[in-house]
Amino acid sequence: MIARRFIPIVLKQVWRHRTRSLLTIAGVTVAMFLFIAVQALQRGVQKATTTSAADQTLVVYRQNRFCPATSRLPEFYMDRIAKVPGVASVTPMKIVVNNCRASLDVITFRGVPGDDLRAISGKWTILSGSLDIWTARSDSAAVGERLAARRGFKVGDSFDSSGVTVSVAAIFASPEPQDQNVAYTHLAFLQRAAGGGGPGVVTQFTVTVDDPPRAHEVATAIDDLFRTDADPTSTKPEKAFVAQAGQDIVEIVGFTRYLGWGCLAAVLALVANAIVLGVQDRIKEHAVLQTIGFRSGLIARLIVAEGIVIGLVGGSLGTLAAAAMVHFGRFSISAEGMSVNVTADARVMLTGLAVAASVGVLAGLVPAWQASRREIAQCFRAI
Amino acid sequence: MTIIECTRLTKAYQKGDNTITPLHELDLLVEQGDFLALMGPSGSGKTTLLNLIAGIDRPTGGSLKIGGVDIAKLSRGRLADWRSANVGYVFQLYNLVPVLTAYENVELPLLLHRLTRNERHARVQTALNLVGIADRHDHFPRQLSGGQEQRVAIARAIVTNPAILVADEPTGDLDAESAHTIMLLLTRLNRELGKTLLVVTHDSKCAAFAGRTLHLEKGRLIEAKPPAPPAVPHAVPLSAGAAA
Numbered sequence: 001m002i003a004r005r006f007i008p009i010v011l012k013q014v015w016r017h018r019t020r021s022l023l024t025i026a027g028v029t030v031a032m033f034l035f036i037a038v039q040a041l042q043r044g045v046q047k048a049t050t051t052s053a054a055d056q057t058l059v060v061y062r063q064n065r066f067c068p069a070t071s072r073l074p075e076f077y078m079d080r081i082a083k084v085p086g087v088a089s090v091t092p093m094k095i096v097v098n099n100c101r102a103s104l105d106v107i108t109f110r111g112v113p114g115d116d117l118r119a120i121s122g123k124w125t126i127l128s129g130s131l132d133i134w135t136a137r138s139d140s141a142a143v144g145e146r147l148a149a150r151r152g153f154k155v156g157d158s159f160d161s162s163g164v165t166v167s168v169a170a171i172f173a174s175p176e177p178q179d180q181n182v183a184y185t186h187l188a189f190l191q192r193a194a195g196g197g198g199p200g201v202v203t204q205f206t207v208t209v210d211d212p213p214r215a216h217e218v219a220t221a222i223d224d225l226f227r228t229d230a231d232p233t234s235t236k237p238e239k240a241f242v243a244q245a246g247q248d249i250v251e252i253v254g255f256t257r258y259l260g261w262g263c264l265a266a267v268l269a270l271v272a273n274a275i276v277l278g279v280q281d282r283i284k285e286h287a288v289l290q291t292i293g294f295r296s297g298l299i300a301r302l303i304v305a306e307g308i309v310i311g312l313v314g315g316s317l318g319t320l321a322a323a324a325m326v327h328f329g330r331f332s333i334s335a336e337g338m339s340v341n342v343t344a345d346a347r348v349m350l351t352g353l354a355v356a357a358s359v360g361v362l363a364g365l366v367p368a369w370q371a372s373r374r375e376i377a378q379c380f381r382a383i
Numbered sequence: 384m385t386i387i388e389c390t391r392l393t394k395a396y397q398k399g400d401n402t403i404t405p406l407h408e409l410d411l412l413v414e415q416g417d418f419l420a421l422m423g424p425s426g427s428g429k430t431t432l433l434n435l436i437a438g439i440d441r442p443t444g445g446s447l448k449i450g451g452v453d454i455a456k457l458s459r460g461r462l463a464d465w466r467s468a469n470v471g472y473v474f475q476l477y478n479l480v481p482v483l484t485a486y487e488n489v490e491l492p493l494l495l496h497r498l499t500r501n502e503r504h505a506r507v508q509t510a511l512n513l514v515g516i517a518d519r520h521d522h523f524p525r526q527l528s529g530g531q532e533q534r535v536a537i538a539r540a541i542v543t544n545p546a547i548l549v550a551d552e553p554t555g556d557l558d559a560e561s562a563h564t565i566m567l568l569l570t571r572l573n574r575e576l577g578k579t580l581l582v583v584t585h586d587s588k589c590a591a592f593a594g595r596t597l598h599l600e601k602g603r604l605i606e607a608k609p610p611a612p613p614a615v616p617h618a619v620p621l622s623a624g625a626a627a
Binding site for chain 2: 003005006008009012013015016284285287288289290291292293294295296297298375376377380
């Protein structure tokens with residue numbers, strides 16, 4: 001946009017009214033902090049709910065039930081589901097949460113058979129402890145890293161939630177959003193400890209299909225299988241299930257996009273105000289630059305560059321602050337046992353920086369255009 | 384050799400409902416290396432003529448050829464390039480960029496040219512030496528006196544080695560001693576570097592340095608006889624091309 005040799009001039013012009021520039025940058029920082037926080041929420045929802053053709057996990061839930069406390073299915077359904085063509089594996093799962101409503105600090109227990117945890121944990125990285133300890137002890141729990149970090153759990157700790165007391169056997173990291181915020185326990189233990197149907201009753205079945213493009217067909221076949229049973233089922237891809245179960249969260253987070261747009265509008269107004277004031281102060285100076293040979297286009301680009309600098313500095317600070325808050329806060333919004341993990345990944349941060357720079361360009365465009373259209377002699381006459 | 388050729392040069396502009404005509408069908412020839420003083424009462428068109436010759440304003444009638452180029456026909460961008468290569472402008476109020484040091488102010492016009500950092504440095508140093516302000520190269524304009532600021536402004540005007548220097552009341556904001564020093568400097572640039580020099584002034588003492596004095600009244604030209612130029616001391620000899 002401008003040659004490197006002009007960059008010191010741009011920086012000196014930004015620094016010229018340092019109080020004004022610093023206040024503007026502070027405003028941009030706050031607005032971009034909010035924008036990135038909103039983006040991190042949106043990204044979490046996107047990661048948790050966006051289905052793809054490669055998804056091979058289905059969730060079998062009790063029809064017309066949306067809460068783990070009310071979805072009760074007989075455990076023996078497992079054998080019948082396993083025989084449906086296209087089903088690769090079935091895991092019965094008991095889910096217990098300490099709060100069914102949307103909350104930032106929900107503890108979710110997932111009870112699974114001991115043998116199935118080995119398959120579930122295929123993509124996990126064990127951060128501390130071991131799954132052997134989990135296998136050996138019936139009241140043990142393998143805890144996702146977000147939950148462990150948020151609650152400060154360490155291997156060997158015991159904790160109680162919803163009347164269930166477990167001992168932390170392992171802490172793991174998982175690429176699956178729903179794994180990061182839960183504690184896996186033995187199914188039989190959780191069935192006994194939590195009540196809600198007792199032994200032989202589970203909340204859901206997690207099914208993997210051997211051919212992802214056939215997932216919808218398999219889901220229909222499972223629901224058809226139990227259509228006339230006492231406990232009919234509703235089977236969906238896991239992410240679609242999360243989107244339905246956490247509909248409140250999805251809608252609220254969807255609404256926050258307007259907050260994000262508002263933040264960008266604030267950034268635009270702040271930067272544009274600073275640039276307009278700066279340009280108005282320098283009408284004569286721009287005329288002098290044109291007199292010594294600066295083309296009007298170059299002057300316009302120098303002005304736009306000032307907007308980019310202010311936008312990028314404020315945007316970087318706001319983005320870093322929001323990313324640090326999200327990283328250290330380990331926020332997850334949970335509802336009905338499903339989690340949306342607030343995520344400021346590289347994509348969110350790069351988006352923030354690109355947006356900040358773009359808003360800087362936009363903010364500088366009008367004053368730059370005005371400055372570039374002024375006639376030199378008129379500028380001198382006007383002063 | 385004629386470097387500036389104005390033929391029936393006219394400039395008019397609207398101010399409210401009135402049409403102002405600061406220049407009316409003015410004819411003027413300026414030879415290369417001339418030192419012209421433009422005098423006249425306020426509103427006589429001196430600055431307008433200077434601005435037209437410097438390419439920062441456009442005539443509304445007649446023609447204006449400089450170095451054989453009809454600059455009125457150049458596009459906005461090409462006119463900027465032409466100014467950068469051919470004209471150095473010295474303002475009454477210096478018009479230095481306040482956030483840049485003396486060095487950086489003088490370097491500004493060179494940023495438009497394809498020069499390395501070292502080449503720019505050499506040219507800036509030469510220009511600053513030429514105007515006798517090299518020891519203040521790292522000072523900001525607010526740290527300089529009026530005379531020193533005007534020296535920096537002159538260095539900025541000559542650093543690209545233009546053929547024409549124009550100065551609009553270059554001593555108008557200076558005390559008598561500083562004014563005399565600045566006029567001596569401009570005279571030496573004219574005599575020793577061969578710059579064609581046009582100076583707008585109200586001050587007959589300044590005009591006395593010029594080889595030729597033109598009086599403007601109501602946009603028309605009245606040429607005065609050339610006065611005897613004052614003696615110019617050569618305390619710091621200038622060498623031709625030193626600012627090149």
